[in-house]
């Protein structure tokens with residue numbers, strides 16, 4: 001697909017969009033045709049050549065690492081692969097264990113909350129303001145002198161709130177804490193720059209990256225492994241590739257060490273193709289597209305008299321309805337695939353949606369009134 005491909009051409013890479021009005025990428029995005037083809041290529045290679053094709057598929061995995069690094073402003077040494085977000089946050093929880101307490105946002109996604117609880121950290125929650133927001137000030141109020149980690153979603157799964165990562169990084173730094181970010185609801189739809197001061201970041205590729213399950217990215221800022229040590233290790237966590245008897249651990253002090261062993265090559269080949277696709281469109285074009293589509297949705301909702309609980313720049317529009325389970329049934333019956341979250345209807349708008357999708361969604365909402 002060329003860099004200046006039109007939206008209609010790009011939309012055709014997602015046959016799932018022909019079957020319904022798909023506005024549920026925040027649950028799981030349809031897999032794009034390039035990602036599907038790339039994943040299938042692994043099985044074709046392994047079927048035809050076995051390990052003789054290993055250089056090809058491991059080459060593709062390293063391409064994926066390079067793309068992932070460029071995508072978030074990291075170096076390749078700072079990128080490891082994980083099967084899901086929970087494992088990325090668990091890597092942080094293992095690495096920082098014994099160094100202090102954690103602050104997360106109220107009602108955070110389990111991928112952000114549970115890894116710390118499982119390791120016995122003291123976890124405090126930043127409260128919502130009366131309007132439902134969790135601002136940097138409320139994170140600041142939850143922090144104590146014992147806090148060593150601030151862990152947040154970049155985009156919240158429930159109301160789509162976009163956390164200001166630069167502000168939270170500054171807050172963490174000022175308190176001697178590390179910023180850990182779950183970017184699963186932003187990767188592929190909002191720009192991510194670890195350079196603002198993020199220490200650890202993870203995302204899974206099955207939502208806004210449209211890469212399917214099993215391929216996820218872990219970023220660990222350079223220097224952290226040297227400072228805290230590698231908390232887990234396996235076959236591929238060693239600085240050497242020698243198969244000689246292992247009597248001492250010679251740890252690889254790169255994010256890749258968290259992969260432990262062989263990686264899900266097919267999933268990572270799919271993720272690599274997904275990264276290539278999103279990068280070829282460009283973050284600015286995606287931002288403009290999503291702003292235009294969510295703007296159309298918000299304006300239409302206002303005309304119908306429905307209120308939202310989300311911010312203007314979020315791809316997630318959380319619509320306040322009287323009875324969300326019943327509203328979801330009405331939307332589904334109208335062929336509009338959305339989700340019921342936090343007692344509201346969550347509409348997730350991606351760049352491959354179009355104006356007709358938004359208008360059909362609005363018609364379904366109008367029928368609720």
Ligand SMILES: Cc1ncc(COP(=O)(O)O)c(C=O)c1O
Nearest residue numbers: 084085086109111153157184204
């Ligand atoms: C904010 C957020 N993080 C992570 C996930 C997924 O977590 P995992 O990749 O661990 O299954 C989701 C949704 O499923 C999510 O909404």
